[in-house]
Amino acid sequence: MSQNIKVAVAGASGRMGREVVKMVLADSQLTLVAATDRSTKNMDAGRLVGLEPCGVMVTNDLELALVESQPDVLVDFTAPQSAVSNTRLAIRHKVRPVIGTTGFTPQDIQDLDNQCKEKGIGGLIAPNFSIGAILMMKFAAQAAKYFPHLEIIEYHGDQKLDAPSGTSVKTAELISEVRKELRQGNPDEEETIEGSRGGYYNGFRIHSVRLPGVFAQQEVIFGAFGQSLKIRHDSYDRAGYMPGVNVAIKKVMEYSGLVYGFEHFID
Known part of the structure; x- marks a missing residue:
């Protein structure tokens, strides 16, 4: 240019x-x-x-x-x-x-x-400008076509204001474009501590970890009979x-x- x-x-x-x-x-x-x-x-x-x-x-x-x-x-x-x-x-x-x-x-x-x-x-x-994070989102959306049971865990420092992160919400949106709503887990499950199962999004859960010393990571965990798949991205700087x-x-x-x-x- x-x-x-x-x-x-x-x-x-x-x-x-x-x-x-x-x-x-x-x-x-x-x-x-x-x-x-x-x-x-x-x-x-x-x-x-x-x-x-x-x-x-x-x-x-x-x-x-x-x-x-x-x-x-x-x-x-x-x-x-x-x-x-x-x-x-x-x-x-x-x-x-x-x-x-x-x-x-x-x-x-x-x-x-x-x-x-x-x-x-x-x-x-843009919730995230990291090219690696964008690839993580794309790979997760692709995997969700074959592994519809999933959860998202995102990690940030304890001073981050919003939860869940914009990156995890965007990931959830991309997954939901290719995955029909599927309510996961035991239909009779009960939280003995409110919020312990994370935030509900289109049938799956998003978990936000906030700790000092953490920069920015996210993983999408997929589960199926006899196997699991994890797609993770870590930012260090x-x-x-x-x-x-x-x-x-x-x-x-x-x-x-x-x-x-x-x-x-x-x-």
């Missing part, structure tokens, strides 16, 4: 935001034109991430940054309570949103899709998401409307 894409990063001083800034600065096809954060301002974005100054100062006013820098894409890994409004703001200014924050409702996604189409721009909301974010920034330029799920951007 010869086109140079102008990128703004919301939540630039966050753990994911810093990785996005570093990735954008390292790619000659991308240009960082704005970086915003509620808690940091008047600091060069390059210095913020431990690099040489890049000439882009971090500000806490997203709308002003979008107006002044006129980016092509806004990358947002902020909190759920701000991501929806940030996405609406970006679309209003014809900036393509690439959102890695979970917490959007189906109605939010539909409304934002309509807004993108009205403006003639593309957008992406936030840098592992950046190849996917890089692909998303470039691919979103080719779309009209809001896409839900990074799997649509890879073959």
